[in-house]
Amino acid sequence: MIAVLGAGNWGTTLADLIASNGHAVRLWTRQPEQREEINARHTNEGAVPGLRIAEGVTATSELGEAVRGAELVVVVIPSQGFREVSSALGDVLAPEQVVLHATKGLERESNVRMTEILSQETCARQIGVISGPNIAAEIARKKPAGTVVASRFPHVVELGRRALSCPRMMVFAGDDVTGVELSSAFKNVVAIAAGIATEMDVGENARSLLVTRGLAEITRLAVTMGAAPLTLAGLAGIGDLMVTCASPLSRNHRVGVALAKGERLPEILSKLGMVAEGVHAAVAARDLARRHHVEAPLLDAVYRVLYEGLSCEQGLAELMTLPAGRDVARFQSTL
Amino acid sequence: MIARKVERILADASVDGGRGLGAVINETLYHERRRLQGAPDDERSRADGAFHARVRRDLPHATPARQRALVREIVARYVGEITGHFDPRVYRFATRVLPYALSGLMQRFSPSALLGELRGASQLDEHLLLEGEVKGLQGVAALGTVILAPTHSSNLDSLLIGYAIYRMKLPPFLYGAGLNLSNPSPASSCTTSGRTRSTAARPTPLPRDPRKEYATVALEGGATTSSSLAGTRSRSGEIESRVKLGGAWAPGSRVPPQPACGRERRAGLPVVPCTISRTRWCWRRRLAGRAQLPPGDRQVPLRRGRRRVPPGAALVDFLRGIAGLDLRVHVRIGRALDPFGDDVDVGRATSPDPRGRPLDPQRYLLRDGAVIEDPARDAEYTRALGRRLVEAWRRDSVALPTSVLAFALLDVLRRDLAQPDLYRLLRAIGADTPVDTARVEAAVDGLVAELQALERAGRIQLGDGLRTTDGRDVVARGLRGLGAYHATPVVERRGAQLVVLDADLLFFYRNRLEGYGLLGAPRLCPAAGPR
Numbered sequence: 001m002i003a004v005l006g007a008g009n010w011g012t013t014l015a016d017l018i019a020s021n022g023h024a025v026r027l028w029t030r031q032p033e034q035r036e037e038i039n040a041r042h043t044n045e046g047a048v049p050g051l052r053i054a055e056g057v058t059a060t061s062e063l064g065e066a067v068r069g070a071e072l073v074v075v076v077i078p079s080q081g082f083r084e085v086s087s088a089l090g091d092v093l094a095p096e097q098v099v100l101h102a103t104k105g106l107e108r109e110s111n112v113r114m115t116e117i118l119s120q121e122t123c124a125r126q127i128g129v130i131s132g133p134n135i136a137a138e139i140a141r142k143k144p145a146g147t148v149v150a151s152r153f154p155h156v157v158e159l160g161r162r163a164l165s166c167p168r169m170m171v172f173a174g175d176d177v178t179g180v181e182l183s184s185a186f187k188n189v190v191a192i193a194a195g196i197a198t199e200m201d202v203g204e205n206a207r208s209l210l211v212t213r214g215l216a217e218i219t220r221l222a223v224t225m226g227a228a229p230l231t232l233a234g235l236a237g238i239g240d241l242m243v244t245c246a247s248p249l250s251r252n253h254r255v256g257v258a259l260a261k262g263e264r265l266p267e268i269l270s271k272l273g274m275v276a277e278g279v280h281a282a283v284a285a286r287d288l289a290r291r292h293h294v295e296a297p298l299l300d301a302v303y304r305v306l307y308e309g310l311s312c313e314q315g316l317a318e319l320m321t322l323p324a325g326r327d328v329a330r331f332q333s334t335l
Numbered sequence: 336m337i338a339r340k341v342e343r344i345l346a347d348a349s350v351d352g353g354r355g356l357g358a359v360i361n362e363t364l365y366h367e368r369r370r371l372q373g374a375p376d377d378e379r380s381r382a383d384g385a386f387h388a389r390v391r392r393d394l395p396h397a398t399p400a401r402q403r404a405l406v407r408e409i410v411a412r413y414v415g416e417i418t419g420h421f422d423p424r425v426y427r428f429a430t431r432v433l434p435y436a437l438s439g440l441m442q443r444f445s446p447s448a449l450l451g452e453l454r455g456a457s458q459l460d461e462h463l464l465l466e467g468e469v470k471g472l473q474g475v476a477a478l479g480t481v482i483l484a485p486t487h488s489s490n491l492d493s494l495l496i497g498y499a500i501y502r503m504k505l506p507p508f509l510y511g512a513g514l515n516l517s518n519p520s521p522a523s524s525c526t527t528s529g530r531t532r533s534t535a536a537r538p539t540p541l542p543r544d545p546r547k548e549y550a551t552v553a554l555e556g557g558a559t560t561s562s563s564l565a566g567t568r569s570r571s572g573e574i575e576s577r578v579k580l581g582g583a584w585a586p587g588s589r590v591p592p593q594p595a596c597g598r599e600r601r602a603g604l605p606v607v608p609c610t611i612s613r614t615r616w617c618w619r620r621r622l623a624g625r626a627q628l629p630p631g632d633r634q635v636p637l638r639r640g641r642r643r644v645p646p647g648a649a650l651v652d653f654l655r656g657i658a659g660l661d662l663r664v665h666v667r668i669g670r671a672l673d674p675f676g677d678d679v680d681v682g683r684a685t686s687p688d689p690r691g692r693p694l695d696p697q698r699y700l701l702r703d704g705a706v707i708e709d710p711a712r713d714a715e716y717t718r719a720l721g722r723r724l725v726e727a728w729r730r731d732s733v734a735l736p737t738s739v740l741a742f743a744l745l746d747v748l749r750r751d752l753a754q755p756d757l758y759r760l761l762r763a764i765g766a767d768t769p770v771d772t773a774r775v776e777a778a779v780d781g782l783v784a785e786l787q788a789l790e791r792a793g794r795i796q797l798g799d800g801l802r803t804t805d806g807r808d809v810v811a812r813g814l815r816g817l818g819a820y821h822a823t824p825v826v827e828r829r830g831a832q833l834v835v836l837d838a839d840l841l842f843f844y845r846n847r848l849e850g851y852g853l854l855g856a857p858r859l860c861p862a863a864g865p866r
Contacts, residue, residue, distance in 0.1 A: 090690055095698040123688035125675060125699055125716065152715045155702075293855040 001026065002163055003070035005085060007034055007059065009047045009136040009274075010102060011076035016048075017139065018074075018163045019056030027059045028066040035059040051140045064092040072098050072159045074130070075118070078275045079105030083117050090122035098156050100149065102130040104184040104240075105277035106284040113181040128156040129177055130164070131184040131236040133243035135250070142168055148236045150174035172235055179231030182222040187241040188252040188278030189285050189302050190214030194245035195256020196305070196312045210298065210319075211245050216328075217296040221285065224292045252278035259305055260312045282306050297322055356402040357394065363409060364391055386412065463495065466796075467668040467731060468607075469503055474681035475605040475671045476505050483508060485609040485666075486574065486728050492611055499609075499666045574728050574850055605679045608669035608724050612733035612798065612847075614816045667796065669727040675699055675716050676723040729850055734786050735798040740813025741844035743778035744770060744826065744833065746859060757842075764838035772833050776806035781858035783809060789851055817844065 004015040007029035015027040029035050038044055038059035042052060060066050067073055067089065077085045082103055093099070099122070101114045112120075115127050128151025139145050145168070149160030152175055161171045174180055193214055197207045219232040231237055244250045248257075255276045258268040269279065286303040289296040301319055304310035367387050374380040390405055397405060475481050485496050500508050671679040673686035673696055680687050688694050699716065700706045747770055754760040787802065789795045800812060814833075817840075818824035825840045826833050835841055853859060 087690070090688065090692065095688075095694055095696070096701040120689050122690075123692065123694050125719065126712070152718070154711045155709060292852070293857075 001070050003028065003066045003073045004076060005063070005066065005073065005089070006076035006078075007031075007038065007044060007047060008076065008078070009140075010134070011074075012038075012044045012048045012051065012053065013136040013140045014074060014076060014102060014130075014164075015057045016051060016053045017166070017169060019054035021163065021166050023056060023163060025054075025057045026066040026070065027057050028061070028063055029059055030061060032061060035061050048136065048140045063088055067092045067097070070097065072100065072163060074163075075099060075101040075103065075114075077101075077103060079103055079107055079114065079277060079280065080275070082114055083107060083121060086117050086121035089118075093122050093124055095123045095125065097124065098126045098128075098153075098159050099124045100128045100130050100151075100156065100160050104131060104188065105281055106181075106185045108280050108283070111284045111288055113178065113185075115177055115181060126153045126156050127151065127177075128153065128160060129180050129184075130160060131180045131240065132172075133235065133239045135243060135247060137249060139169070144168045144170075146170035146172060146235055146239070148172045148174045148180060148234065150177050150180040150236070152177060174231065174234070174236070176228045176231040178225065179222055179227030180236040182225060182227050183218060183232050183237040184240055185277065185281045186218035186221065186285050186299070187214075187237070187244055188276070189282045189299050190218065190241060191244035191250055191252035192256040192259070192276075192278045192282065192306070193298060193302050195250075195253040195258075196260040196302075197256075197316075198253070199257040199260030200312060200316065202316065206316075207245075211241065213319075214298050215241055217289075217294075217298050218285070221289055221292065221294045221296055221299075224294050225288065251276040255279060265306055278302075279306060356399070356406055357397070360390065360394055360402065360405055360409070364394075462663055463499060463502070464663060464665050465499060465502060465668070466665060468670050469668050471671055471681050472607050472668045473503060473505065475607065475679060478605075478681075478684050480604055481505075481671075482604060482606045483609055484606055484724055486611055486732070495611055495664060495666060496609070503668075574725060574732065604674055605671040606674065606720065606724070607671045608727035608731065610665070610667045610669070610728055610731040610733070612665040612667070612735060612796075613663070614735050614737050663799065665733040665796070665798065667731040667733065669731050672720060672723050672727075674720060676720040730794055731796060732847070733796040733798045734801060734848060735816070736800065736809050736812035737816035737844050738847035739779060739782055739786070739801065739809055740775070740817065740826070741841050742848045742853065743782045743859070744775050744835065745841055745845045746782075746854075747774055747778050748835070761838045761842060764835055764841075766836055766838075768835040768838070769829070769832040770835070772810065772828065772831055775833055776810050778806075778859060779809050779813075780806035781856070782853065784858045785853055785856045786848075786851075795851060817841075 001024045002018055003026045004011055004018065005028045007015070007027050011027070015025045019025045027038060029038070034044060034046065036059075038053060038057065042055065042057070044051065044053060063085075073089070073093070075082070075085065075089070082101075089099075099118055101118065103114045106113060107117060115129060118124050118127050128149055130147055130149055132145070132147035134145055134147050147164065147169065149157050149164070149171055150173075151157050151160070157173045157175075161173065165171045190211060193210055194207060197210050202210075215232065215238060219227075219229060219237075222232060223229050244252060247253060251272060251274055254272065255268055255278060258271070259265075265279070269276065282299065282303045285296065285299040288294075289299060297319060301310065301315040305312055305315050364387055367383065371380055371384055371387075374383075390409065393401065393405060472481070472483070483496070483500070485492060497508075671681060673679050675686075675696055677686050677688065677696070679685075680691075685693055686696050697706070700709075700713075702709070748764055748768065749760060751770075752760060752763045754763050783801055783806065786795060786797060790797050790802075800808060804812075810833075814826060814828055817826050821837070821840060823836050825837045825844065826835055828834075
């Protein structure tokens with residue numbers, strides 16, 4: 001039995017995918033109406049319109065009932081609620097249980113990663129992360145995709161692959177949890193920049209320049225924080241960045257488009273109706289770049305556009321007049 | 336204990352790929368012959384050669400029963416080499432005499448001064464500062480087996496830790512160290528119950544790392560140990576970010592088979608981090624090249640270097656090292672951890688989860704309700720423990736003026752010389768490189784401010800004077816430390832300038848502050864900007 005915590009669009013989609021692979025799934029949701037809808041009609045229209053959820057999914061609002069006896073627990077909770085749910089999870093989780101999360105983002109203010117929260121709030125040690133270019137709406141429509149399951153524990157990766165792998169989902173293994181989590185959090189900031197560039201109609205050359213320099217910045221920052229550089233070149237890095245920056249379905253991309261139209265942030269978030277992790281990740285990226293003394297002008301510009309009233313045109317002009325250094329960073333241990 | 340180990344290894348050897356004992360013994364002899372080809376021509380090597388020649392003669396005619404007997408002989412020989420030999424008489428002598436002797440040595444190395452100390456002048460207690468969770472260590476030691484994991488840089492550490500253990504009124508510990516722990520002084524006057532010696536230089540298949548096996552058996556038997564885990568400090572002086580923990584996990588991996596023994600079992604086998612911080616360090620010129628190797632290549636067995644040391648020089652070397660100790664040594668005890676890296680609640684004798692909920696650590700080894708052997712999982716648990724130990728070592732290390740001066744000075748030079756890598760930087764510094772003292776004092780001021788912020792965040796400890804004094808005073812104290820002990824002063828003052836005389840040693844001292852994110856810190860180099 002596999003537990004999926006969180007019945008948003010990605011949690012519901014994952015629960016459906018796992019159940020389609022023949023596993024019994026308990027899907028935890030706080031909302032009784034959502035629970036009733038899933039159990040009675042096998043739909044979750046509010047989260048994933050049009051999806052017929054697989055029969056193997058049973059919804060529950062009791063966390064203990066969802067988790068107890070589960071071989072694998074998949075946590076799919078937005079980053080701002082992750083600690084609260086993890087804390088509750090800690091009351092019911094057993095040391096031998098395996099936990100994967102599929103949340104892209106860092107905790108606000110503390111800037112810690114989701115696996116760090118799980119380690120701080122629960123007894124779980126066998127922990128991992130699911131990440132990649134995974135737009136929930138496409139996967140819910142049964143389109144082919146690929147993802148990464150990363151953990152320092154091979155058994156965790158194996159369980160993740162067993163749960164998710166099928167002809168429409170390729171699951172790659174990784175062991176760089178830090179790299180996967182950081183790249184999936186920071187790429188959302190670059191996606192906002194890409195959205196801005198799209199709306200400003202700066203051309204494909206400039207968009208490519210922006211996305212590539214963004215990748216260089218998030219790689220520098222992630223590596224400084226302990227990631228392996230090549231992780232950023234993988235599916236959870238550049239793969240996720242490509243889809244987020246190119247797809248109009250991406251929430252963060254939509255935030256960027258709206259900013260370039262001159263809309264204000266509260267208005268944009270209100271219209272979006274869902275969490276855009278890049279809005280918070282921009283704060284985290286700026287703070288972390290400063291803390292680790294990493295040069296990240298693009299990430300900084302996005303922060304200033306979001307929170308300090310910098311106009312998109314002014315931000316772009318600033319970036320274009322920066323002195324250009326090396327294209328590819330050298331990562332070496334030196335003074 | 337030895338018999339138990341022999342049985343365990345014999346059982347492993349008999350199922351080794353189905354090759355049979357004859358093939359396993361042959362392979363052992365082959366590796367031993369290769370090892371002895373590069374070994375010094377001393378008594379031990381000659382005895383080993385004679386022993387193996389006899390086994391080689393016997394083997395072709397050996398019946399299965401005789402093969403088992405030969406395995407027992409070989410294993411017993413290895414076990415005998417690594418086991419500790421506790422002599423209560425030596426222990427009593429050492430605990431009475433050593434404090435006076437060390438006390439004198441820590442001030443100045445002169446026979447008359449030593450005699451003065453032995454007549455009852457000052458005590459080692461004045462110089463050895465026991466700090467941190469001493470009561471916590473005493474508490475877990477009262478429950479049963481404890482593994483003390485000190486940072487380790489030199490043979491002196493065995494003496495210091497031995498005496499610290501005695502002063503904390505703990506029972507004698509088993510002390511694990513490499514084969515290089517052969518200097519007469521620590522070997523004969525060790526205040527611990529005995530020492531195990533690494534046989535890592537013996538890549539033979541038969542004993543399969545007997546030190547780990549021995550540690551496991553010893554811990555199952557209830558011994559307390561102090562294990563200087565390989566690589567706690569690299570040759571370049573910094574705390575390694577990745578620690579070799581084979582010796583630590585060996586006992587940890589045996590948690591489930593331990594007899595259920597109430598309180599001790601619930602707390603697992605506590606591992607207690609410990610740091611040793613002092614102003615001056617003995618340092619070997621011949622290791623300078625290795626000090627600059629990239630991480631991972633730094634774990635060069637010291638013994639390899641030792642073979643080039645003439646007989647007798649080791650003792651002189653050792654005494655020189657003792658003389659290099661400054662007046663104060665900080666031995667700081669950290670919080671006890673269980674083998675999975677969780678804090679141990681000493682009062683309740685349990686190992687709760689991070690939020691204090693009670694749990695049974697043995698359940699970390701379960702799968703489908705049964706304890707499952709999973710080397711990859713266990714290795715990761717061990718790495719988690721290693722990460723917690725590294726955090727603790729960094730948190731509990733005491734920053735001292737010598738390291739602060741070295742870090743700030745090298746940082747000024749790094750910015751001035753703008754070399755692309757460390758090797759070229761050290762070469763560019765060379766000898767007799769001058770720097771304006773005022774610039775270094777300003778950098779020290781900035782660095783001390785960063786260190787004070789780190790201390791407030793609980794990430795490091797500050798030593799004498801670093802909380803209150805200014806850069807000028809720290810530089811003066813640092814110069815006293817860096818100029819007095821080494822054959823060539825590391826740095827000396829010439830008028831308004833500081834002159835670097837030994838860049839390698841400066842790097843070595845500077846590395847005591849590596850791993851704290853100080854490189855490029857705004858207060859250290861405000862004009863430098865981000866990387």
